[in-house]
Amino acid sequence: MTSRRKILVVEDEKNIIQIVTYNLEKEGYQTVLAKDGEAALEKLKQETPDLVILDLMLPKVDGLEVCRQIRANPKTAYLPVIMLTAKTQETDRVVGLEVGADDYVSKPFSPRELVARVKAILRRTQRKEMPAIWKCGSVEVDWEKRLVKLKQKAISLTPKEFDLLKILVESDGRVLSRTRLLELVWGYDQAVEIQSRTVDLHISQLRQKLGSEGKRVLTVTGAGYRFRMPDED
Ligand code: CA
Numbered sequence: 522m523t524s525r526r527k528i529l530v531v532e533d534e535k536n537i538i539q540i541v542t543y544n545l546e547k548e549g550y551q552t553v554l555a556k557d558g559e560a561a562l563e564k565l566k567q568e569t570p571d572l573v574i575l576d577l578m579l580p581k582v583d584g585l586e587v588c589r590q591i592r593a594n595p596k597t598a599y600l601p602v603i604m605l606t607a608k609t610q611e612t613d614r615v616v617g618l619e620v621g622a623d624d625y626v627s628k629p630f631s632p633r634e635l636v637a638r639v640k641a642i643l644r645r646t647q648r649k650e651m652p653a654i655w656k657c658g659s660v661e662v663d664w665e666k667r668l669v670k671l672k673q674k675a676i677s678l679t680p681k682e683f684d685l686l687k688i689l690v691e692s693d694g695r696v697l698s699r700t701r702l703l704e705l706v707w708g709y710d711q712a713v714e715i716q717s718r719t720v721d722l723h724i725s726q727l728r729q730k731l732g733s734e735g736k737r738v739l740t741v742t743g744a745g746y747r748f749r750m751p752d753e754d
Contacts, residue, residue, distance in 0.1 A: 525551045526643060529570040531561040531587065532605065533579055537628070541574060544632040545639070558582025562590060565597055572643060574635075575622070577606035585620050592621040598704045599688075601642045605630070621704060649693040657751050660734045662686070671732045681706055682727045685720075689738065689748035698745035720746075 528550050532538050542552045553568055555561035557580040561573075573591065577584035584604060591597045604622040618625070623646070624638050655662045661670040667683055669676050678686065684706045689697065697705070699717040706723075707715055724746055728735035737749040 525549060526571040527551045527553060527568065528639065529553045529555065529561065529564060529568065529573045531555045531558070531573065531579065531584070532576040533557060534576075537576070537605070540632055541635065544636055548636050548640075550639070556580075558584065558587045561587050565591065570600065572601045572603070572639060572646075574603050574605060574639070577604055588620045588622055592704050593708055595705070595708050598708060599646070599648070601646045603635075603638055603642065645695070647693075648691040651691060655690070657690075657737070658734045660731055662690075669730075671730070671734070676730050678727065678730060679723075681723055682730065685723055685727055686731075686748075689746065690750070692748065694747055694750045694753060696741045696744045696747045702746065 526549075528545055530538065530541050530545070530552050532541065532554075533556050538554065538556075542554065545552050553564060553570060555564045559581040561575070561579075562582065575584045575587055579587070584606075588602055588604065591600055591602060601623045602621065603624045603626060605626055605628060607628045623642055626635055626638060651664055653663065653665060655664065659672045661673070662668070664687065667680075669678055669683070669686070685702065688702065688705050699720045702720050703715060703717065707719075724738060724740075728738050731738070739747050739749055741747055
């Protein structure tokens with residue numbers, strides 16, 4: 522599949538909209554525009570972009586709240602978000618990253634810099650397309666039916682354990698932090714309540730259930746977890 526990557530641009534300033542969309546489209550990206558926070562959230566119900574460029578200061582619903590809502594919804598929690606802001610204070614940066622932005626670009630910015638960040642983040646967050654039935658050693662997964670077999674025998678994973686497995690595998694060997702896993706599997710709002718120990722607990726249960734393939738779920742000290750893919754064997 523070589524479909525063009527779609528980027529949702531959320532911005533209310535005309536000249537910035539022009540600069541951003543012109544440069545993204547020149548690079549082959551498809552752009553979708555929302556001019557305020559409310560419109561952005563509405564757009565996200567209809568469109569499935571690959572990335573969101575989100576201005577901090579927006580009419581109606583501000584960028585921080587939009588980002589928070591993107592992270593709170595399991596359907597959009599995985600979406601990479603780059604925040605745009607006129608402010609350069611460290612506190613704004615920190616708040617932006619706290620609500621789950623992946624990166625931050627301060628205005629005025631060079632279009633080339635923004636495009637470079639977009640490319641880097643898309644590379645970093647790309648999810649692997651899985652075949653309908655995926656085999657990995659003695660484990661076999663039917664993603665659609667949410668069926669997991671170990672040595673041809675069905676094993677029962679809880680919904681969260683299944684989601685964890687899916688996200689780890691789709692991340693194709695990349696490390697995911699506990700916070701990121703909490704966002705992706707439990708949703709951000711709940712993540713605040715649920716301790717990161719919950720992730721550790723589910724990971725250890727998942728490992729046990731996967732039998733001899735459980736050792737593929739690797740702990741990366743100080744960083745999180747990753748899945749050792751068959752092509753790394
Ligand atoms: Ca603005």
